[in-house]
Amino acid sequence: MTDKKNILLLFDRPKEPSFVSKGDQKAVFDIPPEYLSDKYKPIGNQVVSRFGDDAGERIPVKRISIPPLGEILELPRDENFSLFLPKHRRIAGRLIDIFLGVRSVDDLLAVAIYARDRVNPYLFNYCLSVALLHRADTQDLDVPSIIHSFPDKYLDSKVFAKAREESNIVPEGARMPIEIPKDYTASDLEEEHRLAYFREDLGINLHHWHWHLVYPFEAARSVVDKNRRGELFYYMHQQIMARYNFERLCNKMKRVERFLDWDQPIKEAYFPKLDSLVASRSWPARVANQKIQNLKREVDGITLDIDDMKRWRDRIYDAIHSGSVRDRAGNIIPLTENEGIDVLGNIVESSILSPNREFYGDLHNSGHIFLSYLHDPDHRHLESFGVIGDSATAMRDPIFYRWHSFIDDLFQEFKGTLPRYTESQLQYPGVIVEDIQVEIQGGRPNVLQTFWQQSDVDLSRGMDFQPRGSVFVRFTHLQHRNYNYKIKVQSNTARQGTCRIFMAPKFDERGNPWLFRDQKHMFIELDKFKVNLKQGQNTITRRSLDSSVTIPFERTYRDLDLSRPQGGEQLAQFNFCGCGWPHNLLIPKGSPEGFPCQLFVMISNIADDRIDQDTSGPCNDADSYCGIKDKLYPDRRSMGYPFDRAPRDGVDTLQQFLTPNMRVRDVSIIFENRTYRPKEINQ
Numbered sequence: 001m002t003d004k005k006n007i008l009l010l011f012d013r014p015k016e017p018s019f020v021s022k023g024d025q026k027a028v029f030d031i032p033p034e035y036l037s038d039k040y041k042p043i044g045n046q047v048v049s050r051f052g053d054d055a056g057e058r059i060p061v062k063r064i065s066i067p068p069l070g071e072i073l074e075l076p077r078d079e080n081f082s083l084f085l086p087k088h089r090r091i092a093g094r095l096i097d098i099f100l101g102v103r104s105v106d107d108l109l110a111v112a113i114y115a116r117d118r119v120n121p122y123l124f125n126y127c128l129s130v131a132l133l134h135r136a137d138t139q140d141l142d143v144p145s146i147i148h149s150f151p152d153k154y155l156d157s158k159v160f161a162k163a164r165e166e167s168n169i170v171p172e173g174a175r176m177p178i179e180i181p182k183d184y185t186a187s188d189l190e191e192e193h194r195l196a197y198f199r200e201d202l203g204i205n206l207h208h209w210h211w212h213l214v215y216p217f218e219a220a221r222s223v224v225d226k227n228r229r230g231e232l233f234y235y236m237h238q239q240i241m242a243r244y245n246f247e248r249l250c251n252k253m254k255r256v257e258r259f260l261d262w263d264q265p266i267k268e269a270y271f272p273k274l275d276s277l278v279a280s281r282s283w284p285a286r287v288a289n290q291k292i293q294n295l296k297r298e299v300d301g302i303t304l305d306i307d308d309m310k311r312w313r314d315r316i317y318d319a320i321h322s323g324s325v326r327d328r329a330g331n332i333i334p335l336t337e338n339e340g341i342d343v344l345g346n347i348v349e350s351s352i353l354s355p356n357r358e359f360y361g362d363l364h365n366s367g368h369i370f371l372s373y374l375h376d377p378d379h380r381h382l383e384s385f386g387v388i389g390d391s392a393t394a395m396r397d398p399i400f401y402r403w404h405s406f407i408d409d410l411f412q413e414f415k416g417t418l419p420r421y422t423e424s425q426l427q428y429p430g431v432i433v434e435d436i437q438v439e440i441q442g443g444r445p446n447v448l449q450t451f452w453q454q455s456d457v458d459l460s461r462g463m464d465f466q467p468r469g470s471v472f473v474r475f476t477h478l479q480h481r482n483y484n485y486k487i488k489v490q491s492n493t494a495r496q497g498t499c500r501i502f503m504a505p506k507f508d509e510r511g512n513p514w515l516f517r518d519q520k521h522m523f524i525e526l527d528k529f530k531v532n533l534k535q536g537q538n539t540i541t542r543r544s545l546d547s548s549v550t551i552p553f554e555r556t557y558r559d560l561d562l563s564r565p566q567g568g569e570q571l572a573q574f575n576f577c578g579c580g581w582p583h584n585l586l587i588p589k590g591s592p593e594g595f596p597c598q599l600f601v602m603i604s605n606i607a608d609d610r611i612d613q614d615t616s617g618p619c620n621d622a623d624s625y626c627g628i629k630d631k632l633y634p635d636r637r638s639m640g641y642p643f644d645r646a647p648r649d650g651v652d653t654l655q656q657f658l659t660p661n662m663r664v665r666d667v668s669i670i671f672e673n674r675t676y677r678p679k680e681i682n683q
Contacts, residue, residue: 205393
């Protein structure tokens with residue numbers, strides 16, 4: 001048996017054939033001649049001998065009976081790939097099933113080698129990644145981040161011209177990082193550009209891509225059917241919207257406008273400035289005031305009318321207000337208080353777990369499709385989809401947030417039908433939260449601080465030019481100084497509880513105090529963790545670095561050779577936990593004068609929270625948005641509790657909502673408009 005880590009070499013330089021040497025050790029696969037693609041078969045012997053002469057390691061590839069690839073080959077190698085397109089989704093599900101179905105790692109390597117030079121590179125990368133994450137014998141392999149295979153999805157197209165020039169002229173040790181300007185997609189004349197630092201953040205887009213990798217919506221049911229998957233789809237995207245609106249208020253902009261009227265022009269334009277290294281065309285732009293139109297793109301297998309979307313929307317609203325949905329057999333499934341959101345999430349997305357895809361349709365994904373083809377709805381210009389059509393790039397586009405504001409509003413409609421939390425469901429008798437402080441070393445209490453930080457990432461694995469060697473790119477991103485929570489709690493007995501920490505802006509866009517029914521949508525989750533209380537006075541301290549929402553900055557952009565953990569289960573966890581909100585964006589930007597916020601802390605009753613399971617492992621730290629690998633979601637409560645339902649009668653403000661086991665502290669976020677060079681600042 002060959003070392004299974006050799007499979008990871010297939011992610012290197014996706015445009016280069018499989019027989020070209022791979023990795024820093026110049027490993028070469030001994031590929032059976034019949035596995036070579038038609039392009040290279042006639043010169044098979046020359047090819048194999050030419051690239052095998054200076055091989056650092058020769059890796060044998062087994063001869064097996066290759067399953068027929070069929071329609072998987074219909075997606076050309078120079079086209080883009082989108083999970084939102086039904087045809088692409090279907091063929092991805094088939095290829096994933098092939099990769100999952102082979103018996104051994106050696107067989108998987110053989111099939112993957114055969115497929116790699118025939119299948120669309122984006123499709124191949126996605127399907128092999130999902131398979132490695134979910135096969136029992138490969139879960140301990142560390143799937144490379146997509147930024148290392150396809151850096152073109154994230155970086156200004158000018159970077160690649162500079163990288164080629166540098167690699168040919170400058171020796172590897174002397175190469176300087178290529179700096180990406182902070183304002184390369186628009187100028188300040190475009191109001192939406194104020195949020196480019198958030199929308200175009202590499203870590204945010206990698207989070208969205210990795211989440212959809214961990215939670216694919218089309219493949220074998222055993223891969224898709226994870227605990228509370230539909231609810232997690234709702235909650236992860238709800239939190240994206242809360243965070244986006246928080247950032248908008250920090251930048252003196254109003255909350256995002258829902259994309260409700262699908263017959264009206266879209267005022268926002270977006271010019272991504274991205275060129276594809278694999279697909280034959282660069283990412284198309286969207287000019288201002290374009291309208292979505294009926295789609296007739298036979299090449300993509302899409303014929304969709306806007307009326308289809310309206311019909312699906314109305315059926316879903318009918319289901320919400322009737323409190324039940326119908327499955328394919330006509331059976332009634334009640335949308336219950338606790339499980340209804342999970343069923344609804346699977347319907348809206350829609351995954352193969354939808355009880356009736358034919359009737360309730362494909363609302364969320366089709367919205368992405370319509371918006372991604374605004375510029376060429378009938379393929380007359382032979383254009384591909386825009387960035388919102390790809391989960392790796394969708395969050396760059398302002399229209400993503402307008403669309404997901406509509407999607408979230410649909411979920412909130414359902415949440416509004418549920419029984420309100422009573423005081424007894426919110427209280428924890430005998431527990432009183434007396435005080436909260438936020439502390440930064442050397443800073444003022446209850447003042448959070450943000451600034452610009454520059455970081456370097458090596459993207460040479462995705463670049464197929466000579467000579468080899470590192471190509472570092474330097475980008476600018478938001479960052480905050482690390483801080484600690486100090487929470488004083490009184491308990492009348494020794495017990496456990498769940499500490500839940502959220503934050504929201506103190507005022508709305510007009511500068512007025514919020515009505516609680518509106519503010520509850522603005523709370524972003526900062527942390528959630530178990531606490532052990534002793535009888536009497538307790539002081540809980542917690543580092544911001546330990547947040548249950550985020551993954552460390554280094555893991556988002558990890559160098560696979562320098563930071564890979566040792567050991568099977570550690571690696572399996574590490575792999576899964578590439579999913580997580582980037583830590584540099586845990587805290588919103590704030591403002592130079594100090595942006596007023598309200599920090600909310602609650603100690604909830606562990607008896608209603610606890611899931612009895614072992615959640616130990618090296619990478620269980622981003623479970624709020626991502627869950628825990630192969631485990632139940634580690635909180636029995638509804639995601640977003642206690643802010644996920646309409647307030648009880650008589651509650652108009654946050655103060656009226658509070659019970660003794662909750663506390664609110666006014667805090668301020670001060671933005672220092674200064675850029676620190678890599679490793680220049682000790683956070």
